[in-house]
Amino acid sequence: MAKPTLLLIDGNSLAFRAFYALINQVDRFVNHEGLHTNALVGFNNLLDGIIEPFNPDLALVAWDAGKTTFRTGKFDNYKGNRDNTPQELVEQFEPLRQMVSLHGIKSYELSGYEADDIIGTMARLGEADGYSVTIVTGDRDLTQLVSDDITVWVTKKGISEIDHYTPAMIAELYDGLEPKQIVDIKGLQGDTSDNYPGIAGIGPKTALKLIKKYHSISEMYEQIDDMKASKQKEKLINGKQDALLSRDLAEILTDAPVTISLSDLKYKGPDYENIIPFYQHLDFKAQLVKLANQGYTVPTSGHNEDVEFDLNNTDLAVSAITPASLTHVSQLQGTVSFYLELDDENYHTANPVGFVIGNQENGYFASRDMELLTQNSPVKKILEDQTILKNVFNAKELYVSLKRLDVALQGVNFDLLLVSYLLDTNDNNNDLGALAHDNDYYAVMTDEEVYGKGAKFAIPEADADLFEHLGRKAMAINLLREPLLERLSKHEQTKLYEEIELPLTKILADMESTGITVDSEQLLQMRSKLTERLSELEQKIYQQAGHEFNVQSPKQLGVVLFEEMKYTPIKKTKTGYSTSVEVLEKMGDVPIVASILAYRQVAKIQSTYVEGLLRVIHGSDSKVHTRYLQTLTQTGRLSSVDPNLQNIPVRIEEGRQIRKAFVPSQADWQILSADYSQIELRVLAHITGDKNLQAAFINGEDIHAATARRIFGIKDDEPVEGNIRRQAKAVNFGIVYGISDFGLSKNIGVSRKEAKAIIETYFDQYPDVKKWSDDIIASAREKGYVETIAHRRRYLPDIKAKRFNARSFAERTAMNSPIQGSAADIIKIAMIKVQEAIAKAGLQAHMLLQVHDELIFEAPESEMADLEELVRNVMDSAVTLDVPLLVSSHVGASWYDAK
DNA sequence: ATTCTCACG
DNA sequence: ACGTACGTGAGAATT
Secondary structure (H helix, E strand, O other), X not given: OOOOEEEEEEHHHHHXXXXXXXXXXXXXXXXXXXXXXXXXXXXHHHHHHHHHHHOOOEEEEEXXXXXXXXXXXHOOOOOOOOOOOOHHHHHHHHHHHHHXXXXXOEEEEOOEOOHHHHHHHHHHHHHXXXXXXXXXXXXXXXXXXXXXXXXXXXXXXXXXXXXXXXXXXXXXXXXXXXXXXXXXXXXXXXXXXXXXXXXXXXXXXXXXXXXXXXXXXXXXXXXXHHOOOOHHHHHHHHOHHHHHHHHHHHOOOOOOOOOOOHHHHEOOOOXXXXXXXXXXXXXXXXXXXXXXXXXXXXXXXXXXXXXOOOOOOOOOOEEEOOOOOHHHHHOOOOEEEEEEEEOOOOOOOXXXXXXXXXXXXXXXXXXXXXXXXXXXXXXHHXXXXXXXEEEEOOHHHHHXXXXXXXXXXXXXXXXXXXXXXXXXXXXXXXXXXXHHHHOOOOOOOXXXXXXXXXXXXXXXXXXXXXXXXXXXXXXXXXXXXXXXXXXXXHOOOHHHHHHHHHHHHHHHHHHHHHXXXXXXXXXXXHHHHHHHHHHHXXXXXXXXXXXXXXXXXXXXXXXXXXXXXXXXXXXXOOOOEOOOHHHHHHOOOOHHHHHHHHXXXXXXXXXXXXXXXXXXXXXXXXXXOXXXXXOOOOOOOOEEEXXXXXXXXXXXXXXXXXXXXXXXXXXXXXXXXXEEOOHHHHHHHHHHOOHHHXXXXXXXXXXXXXXXXXXXXXXXXXXXXXXXXXXHHHHHHHHHHOOOHHHHHHHHOOOHHHHHHHHHHHHHHOHHHHHHHHHHHHHHHHHOEEEOOOOOEEEXXXXXXOOHHHHHHXXXXXXXXXXXXXXXXXXXXXXXXXXXXXXXXXXXXXXXXXXXXXXXXXXXXXHHHHHHHHHHHHHHOOOOOOOOOXXXXXXXXXXXXXX
16 A cells, blocks of 8 residues: 655745746736735645645645744854845745645744754654655755655746655765765855855865765764875865864754644645635636636625626526527517627638627527528627617627628627726736636636637537537626726726727728728739849858858858858847847948848848738738737737738838739729828827927927927027938937937937937926926826826836836836827727718718828729818817827828828 | 747837 | 837747
8 A cells, every 4th residue: 555645845945936936027916905926826836736636645834933043053154145035025924824724734833943854853753654755845955855755846947847856866966875965065065055164165076075985074084084185184174163063054953843743734635615715815816717617606806996896696597599599589688798709810701600699687599500690580680780789799800700791780888808908908818708807707718718729729519518608708798897887987988988999999890891902913023023033132142151041040140140251240139149130230331241131121021011911812802801909009009910001011112012002992093091290299299298399399390300409409590410300300209219328329329428418408408298207107106007198098017116127118118108099099089080071971982091190091083182181181180289280191093102 | 839030100 | 237219910930
C-alpha cells in the first residue's frame, strides 16, 4: 500500500515569489478596496494547481513569525541586507492566511524560528511516522532536507515551473554529495541573500572540492594540520569561526520546539461555501467563473460602482422551436432578446448556425433552421417590427447578417456589447460570456469554453447543448440591460449611447453592407508591374550582398549588413539587429541600403495592398466590405478590418496609386472625399481654452507657421522657412501626443536640450495648454479616468503606478485621449447628421468610408455639387466649439482623383 | 503565437 | 536614473 502523504509548504518564500513574479503588474492587481492582490493571485494558483490535485493526507503552511529568530541571536546581521518587505506585500499576509485556511490547510508559525525550521522539524516527524513527505518552497535552502522519503519542490521562473529535488538529483547537482552536506558547502561559501559570510575567498567551486574530499567542515578542520601549506590553508585557518558560524546558520533545525503534532495537520480540502465570498472580496473573477462552471452558486457581489442589482437568476427556460411552439413565438411582445450565432467573425461571409429569441416572461425559443427566421416566419415579423424592442449583443453584426437573410432589423433597444464598451474600454471583450462575468453574472459560459478555439472550433452537434448556450446568452443580455443602463446614466453617458453610438451602429452597418467597388483590373496591372520591379531589385540586392538571401527576413538581412558587410549596427531589438527604416536611413549613402528600402516599399504595396485587396474582393459585386470595429479602440475611434481601409497608402506616390482602384459603383458616378483640417489641434484649442491658440484658428492662420513664429520668435513681417515650419508642425503633433523632450528631439533631429527649450517656449506661448495638461493629469489621478467632450471615458489605472514608465505612459494618455477621442466624437456626430441630411434631401449618394477625420462618398455626377455643399455644411457645423471647424473636399473619378 | 516592419490618421 | 511620442491592422518570418 502506498504511504500516506504529508505536504509542507513554505508560506513566506512562496508569497515573496508570487509577489515578485507579478511585480510588473502590482498596480493592476488591486481589489475594489485598494488591496493589492498579486501575491494572493499567484499563491492561489499554486494552491489550486498543485495542492488540490495532490490531495495529501496531511498538509501545513509554515510562516515566519517575525524578524528576530534564534539565528539573529547568533549573528546580528543575519538577513541584514534585506530591504524592508514592501507594503504592497505586507498587506497581503493576513488574507493569505485566510486563503490557506479556506483551502482546508493548517497554518503555523513559531516565535523565534523561521518557517524553514518548522518544516524541517515536521518533515523529520513525518518521515519517522512513515509518511511520504513533499516540501513546496521558493527557496533552495530546504533541499538539505531531501531523503528517500522527503522530496523538495522548488519553484523557479516566478512560480509557474517547479524543480523536484530527490537524493539522486542532489547527487547530480553537487557531484555525488548527500543532501545534508549542503550545509557544509554553504558554511564555506556563505550566502549573500541571507547575508552570512562563509570564508572570504572560497566560492562554490572550492567549497564543493573541499567537502568532497573531507566530507564535512568539522572533519576538514580535524585534518587541517595535514594540509600542505598554501594560501588556501591560511584562508581556511583564518576563517574557521566564520565557517562554523555560517554552517550553523545554514542548518535547518529538525527539532524546533513546535507545539503541534502530525495529527493536527489533517488536510480538509477547499471550503467552497466560504471561499466564494472570499474570492468576491478579492475580485477574483476567474476563480468565481470556474466555481460557477462547476455548479456552485456565485451571487453577485453588488459592489460594482455601488449599483445594487439582482443577477441571481440562473434558471433558464429554453426550448427548440417546433411547428406547435411557433404560435408561442409569434405571441412574443414587449421586449425580447435576440441572438444569432455565426460560424465566423466575418459576418459578411459567415454562415448563421442558430438563433434564439425570447424573454424572461415567456421563455426562450431556439433553432438551427434559418427558414424559421426568414420568409414569412413570425420571427422575421418580430425582428422587423419597430414596436417590439430588441435587446441584442452587437447590433451591427446583426444588422448586416440579417440583411443578408433579407431581414430588415428594426427596434434595437439595447446593445450589450456597445454599452459595455462605453462603460469601460479597458476590459471590454467581444465575448458575451466573458463580458457577463465581468459584470458578476456567471450563468453563461464563454464561446471558447463551449465552442473551443482555432482548429478545435466546433458548434455542438446536440441541439440541447447549442440551445442551452444560446438561451443563456439571450438571458444574460436581458438581465444585464437594466444594471448597465443605470451605470451608463451614472456616468452621464446616456446621450453618448443613445444619440451617438447606437444611431452610428446602423449607419456603419449600411456603409459596410454597401461596400466600395474595387477595380481588380487596375490592381492586376499594378501587380505585374510590381512583380517585375521586385525581381529587378532582388537581383540587384543579391549582387550587392554577394549572394542570395531572403531580403524579407530581418534576421538574415541583419547578418548580411552588420556581420558580412560590417556596417555598424545602430539599434538592436530584443532578438537581434534592428533593420527598420529609421536605422537604414541613418546608415547614409549605402547602395545596398537604398535597394533594400526600395524593395521593402514595393513589397509592402504588393503584398498588403495589391494582393491583400484582390483576396477580399467579393465575387458577387466586385466590392470590398470592411468591418468597422466600433467597440475596440481605447479612444473612441473606429478601426477597420478585413480589409483595413483606414491605412490605404497616400503619403508616397507609388503607393497612392492603389487609390486608383477604388472607384464608384456605377457609371457616371464620382467619388467625394471630405476631411477636417487639423481637427485635433482645434479640439486642443477648444478644450484648453488657450486664447493664443484659439486666435490662430479664428484668424484663419496657418497653424504650424503661427506656432513657428511663437516658438522661434519670428516677427510678423519675416517669412517662416519650410524647415522651421516642419519643426513647429512636429511640436504641434508632439503636444497632442503628450510631448517629451526625448521624443521631440528624435523626431526633429535636435539635441534633447534644445527640444526641452522648445517645449518650454511652447508652453510659455500657449500657457493655458500647459495648465490644461497639468490639470488633466491631476484630474486623472483623482478620478481614475479622463473624458471627451461627449463624456466618452477612458480609465487609466496606471496613472498612480510606481513604475516610471507605466505612469508616464498613463500621463501622456491622459492628455492624448480627450483630444483624439473628442475628434472621434465630432466625426461620429457628423456622420449621423450627414446621413440624415442626405435622406432628407433625397439624394442617391452613399457614404462609403470613414478614415478618422475623413469621409468618403459616392454619388451621381449630377448631384455631386449638392452633395459636396451639404457634406461640408454638415461637417463644419456638427458641433460648436470655441474655434471654427474647417473642412476641405475634393471630387474625382476615383479615390485617388478625389484629392 | 510572437516579433518585426510598415501602412494610415 | 529611469526610457518614451498617441491611436490602429496586416503580412512575413520565426518561434
